[in-house]
Amino acid sequence: MTSGELEFEQEYVASLYAYVDQLRARAAARVAAGGDPDVLSVWRCELARLGSVEEGLCFGRLDMDDGRRIYIGRIGLFREADDAELLVDWRAPVARAFYTATTADPQGVRRRRRISTRGRSVIALDDELLDSDGAEEHLVGEAALLAAVTANRTGRMHEIVTTLQAEQDAIIRSDERGALVVQGGPGTGKTAVALHRVAYLLYTHEHLRNRGVLVIGPSDIFLDYIGQVLPGLGENRVVSATVPELHPNAPITRIDPPEVAERKGSAEMAAILAAAVRDRVRIPEEPVGVPFEGQVLVLDPADWEQAVGKARAAGVPHNQARLVFQHEVVGALTDRLAERMEAVAYDESGNALDGGSADGSLGAADLRALESAGIVVDPEAGEGARELLDEDDKSALRSALLADAGVRDELDLWWPELTAEEVVGELVDCDPGDWSAADVALLDEAAALLGSGEQVTYGHVVVDEAQELSEMAWRMLMRRCPSRSMTIVGDLAQTGNPAGARSWDRVLGAHLADRWRLAELTVNYRTPSEVMAATTDLLAAAGPGWRPPESVRSTGNQPWRRTVDERSLGEAVQRAVGERGEGKAAVIAPADRSAELARLLGVSARPELTADVVVLTARQAKGLEFDEVVIADPGAIMGSGAFGANDLYVAMTRATQRLGLVCVQEVPAELARVRELRAQS
Numbered sequence: 204m205t206s207g208e209l210e211f212e213q214e215y216v217a218s219l220y221a222y223v224d225q226l227r228a229r230a231a232a233r234v235a236a237g238g239d240p241d242v243l244s245v246w247r248c249e250l251a252r253l254g255s256v257e258e259g260l261c262f263g264r265l266d267m268d269d270g271r272r273i274y275i276g277r278i279g280l281f282r283e284a285d286d287a288e289l290l291v292d293w294r295a296p297v298a299r300a301f302y303t304a305t306t307a308d309p310q311g312v313r314r315r316r317r318i319s320t321r322g323r324s325v326i327a328l329d330d331e332l333l334d335s336d337g338a339e340e341h342l343v344g345e346a347a348l349l350a351a352v353t354a355n356r357t358g359r360m361h362e363i364v365t366t367l368q369a370e371q372d373a374i375i376r377s378d379e380r381g382a383l384v385v386q387g388g389p390g391t392g393k394t395a396v397a398l399h400r401v402a403y404l405l406y407t408h409e410h411l412r413n414r415g416v417l418v419i420g421p422s423d424i425f426l427d428y429i430g431q432v433l434p435g436l437g438e439n440r441v442v443s444a445t446v447p448e449l450h451p452n453a454p455i456t457r458i459d460p461p462e463v464a465e466r467k468g469s470a471e472m473a474a475i476l477a478a479a480v481r482d483r484v485r486i487p488e489e490p491v492g493v494p495f496e497g498q499v500l501v502l503d504p505a506d507w508e509q510a511v512g513k514a515r516a517a518g519v520p521h522n523q524a525r526l527v528f529q530h531e532v533v534g535a536l537t538d539r540l541a542e543r544m545e546a547v548a549y550d551e552s553g554n555a556l557d558g559g560s561a562d563g564s565l566g567a568a569d570l571r572a573l574e575s576a577g578i579v580v581d582p583e584a585g586e587g588a589r590e591l592l593d594e595d596d597k598s599a600l601r602s603a604l605l606a607d608a609g610v611r612d613e614l615d616l617w618w619p620e621l622t623a624e625e626v627v628g629e630l631v632d633c634d635p636g637d638w639s640a641a642d643v644a645l646l647d648e649a650a651a652l653l654g655s656g657e658q659v660t661y662g663h664v665v666v667d668e669a670q671e672l673s674e675m676a677w678r679m680l681m682r683r684c685p686s687r688s689m690t691i692v693g694d695l696a697q698t699g700n701p702a703g704a705r706s707w708d709r710v711l712g713a714h715l716a717d718r719w720r721l722a723e724l725t726v727n728y729r730t731p732s733e734v735m736a737a738t739t740d741l742l743a744a745a746g747p748g749w750r751p752p753e754s755v756r757s758t759g760n761q762p763w764r765r766t767v768d769e770r771s772l773g774e775a776v777q778r779a780v781g782e783r784g785e786g787k788a789a790v791i792a793p794a795d796r797s798a799e800l801a802r803l804l805g806v807s808a809r810p811e812l813t814a815d816v817v818v819l820t821a822r823q824a825k826g827l828e829f830d831e832v833v834i835a836d837p838g839a840i841m842g843s844g845a846f847g848a849n850d851l852y853v854a855m856t857r858a859t860q861r862l863g864l865v866c867v868q869e870v871p872a873e874l875a876r877v878r879e880l881r882a883q884s
């Protein structure tokens with residue numbers, strides 16, 4: 204590469220930044236000028252978009268067979284004066300060749316140039332000629348890719364827009380409609396791809412900006428870890444949450460034992476909850492007398508049954524159907540009251556019964572009832588017996604009945620208004636306010652059955668670590684995604700939740716039938732081949748037939764293990780951390796040892812991912828990565844439940860460079876092939 208070429212590109216990049224500066228100044232002035240909030244918000248977004256490119260605006264150039272030269276960047280830029288396209292957004296169709304063109308299929312590209320920048324300076328160029336007979340490359344832009352995956356971690360995930368691979372690009376640009384499941388082993392870029400797909404979908408489908416995109420992750424730690432990726436791609440308006448956070452006001456204060464979590468997560472709970480709500484509605488077996496203003500209005504079981512039938516037929520949630528029930532019951536009571544007022548019965552001696560008068564005029568009790576309903580009848584005014592109460596009178600009676608505490612008690616007795624908390628609290632036998640994660644999905648289901656609380660919906664939902672979701676959690680998500688436009692990424696070999704997925708078909712079939720498609724990622728960009736080799740027996744134990752993804756690189760660093768006695772675990776972990784190499788290190792420990800190890804190592808008990816050393820449980824480590832990983836007592840992690848082998852597999856595959864295992868007493872057979880360091884070595 205000549206220095207002239209570098210200068211040429213430097214000039215071009217400088218001219219792009221100069222233009223961005225102009226656009227920024229204009230956007231900032233518009234924001235400062237104030238005005239219509241909608242317009243202002245557009246300018247604010249524009250400012251954020253232009254601000255996101257300071258660390259990398261243009262990263263590629265395609266020289267086409269027809270002589271066109273196309274610069275590719277994080278955002279698109281058009282010169283307003285003549286509409287010339289100065290920079291093509293990486294998401295535009297024409298940019299696709301940058302990721303997918305090969306010598307076998309050059310797609311009209313003669314040369315692909317990678318432009319590396321630091322700040323606003325061009326520091327390197329890397330050209331590939333696609334019209335040559337060169338050997339077919341397995342990876343696109345291999346040098347840049349390897350540099351990216353080998354670099355020390357920072358504790359935060361970064362966008363990978365400059366080095367996306369063809370299999371990843373195909374997923375990112377896949378049709379927005381329906382649900383796309385991306386299955387892939389550890390480190391295959393599922394999270395990265397899912398987030399880039401969000402940026403792509405927001406760019407290509409305007410309606411998603413209004414309808415919103417939701418990203419679901421397994422923990423707050425994970426959401427922090429990925430929190431910079433979308434802003435780095437100029438997208439700030441995406442909502443991210445863990446599943447429990449979707450149901451507000453249900454703080455988690457309890458951890459269920461695995462078998463309880465599994466039972467609560469099963470889809471059968473939906474039917475159980477529906478029955479629990481349904482059973483709260485009762486139909487009396489005997490006539491029921493409803494006291495009102497000194498009288499007793501009697502409704503027969505058939506009246507109640509009819510009211511319940513009408514309410515159920517409305518097909519709306521319980522608390523809303525109660526309004527139909529209430530309408531029917533109060534209607535029946537109004538009829539009884541009106542009948543009573545209009546028809547006077549006589550006893551054997553000719554005296555009026557029911558408080559009516561012998562001449563058919565209204566009795567004292569009738570007058571009281573009417574008065575409480577706001578209908579004033581003056582008996583002296585000669586109106587005498589009103590033969591019929593008109594509609595206004597009846598509606599006033601209705602209101603009076605509704606306002607009556609006794610009537611309301613009776614309605615509540617047969618069709619109570621319910622809260623999700625009381626329904627679930629009763630079912631799982633716990634105090635409202637003392638919830639587990641699995642309870643939250645039950646609360647959400649109950650809220651949907653009752654029609655209580657507002658459920659926000661989104662135009663597209665991304666689910667990361669999707670294998671961890673229970674069937675009840677899936678129901679929760681589906682309610683928030685009526686369009687069923689979803690990107691679901693996960694790895695069945697990493698399932699750690701006893702209520703989680705064992706098969707995509709099983710969890711998704713119930714909601715999507717066959718309206719979902721599967722894409723697979725096969726290359727591991729994170730974990731070096733040495734670490735993957737150390738997990739071979741473990742993966743076989745986690746699930747026969749699962750194949751590890753192929754590592755893109757080797758480091759020459761062989762994973763090691765040391766075996767110590769129980770009492771020396773802390774000391775041995777401390778030693779391993781003390782001997783660590785460069786970069787970020789994580790100690791992954793059994794849940795009951797992590798706090799003690801954090802104390803011993805002098806690190807925060809709440810994991811700080813940007814710290815040099817962090818202590819985590821295997822569950823907390825899901826989705827994360829570190830230059831070096833030390834696993835404390837892998838045997839205990841493995842023995843921690845039915846999915847212990849999966850948890851240990853997750854833990855071991857977090858390492859981008861080096862892996863060490865501090866075993867206690869016995870080395871699990873699945874780790875036998877990991878090299879043992881002698882006691883003093």
Ligand SMILES: Nc1ncnc2c1ncn2[C@@H]1O[C@H](COP(=O)(O)OP(=O)(O)OP(=O)(O)O)[C@@H](O)[C@H]1O
Pocket residue numbers: 348351352360361363366367368371387388389390391392393394395396694728729825826827828856
């Ligand atoms: N094309 C790429 N270019 C550069 N880095 C990449 C590429 N693809 C993936 N990576 C990097 O590989 C690492 C693993 O990616 P990611 O976390 O998305 O994998 P994953 O499949 O979600 O892993 P896991 O299932 O183990 O959580 C990340 O550091 C990511 O940035």
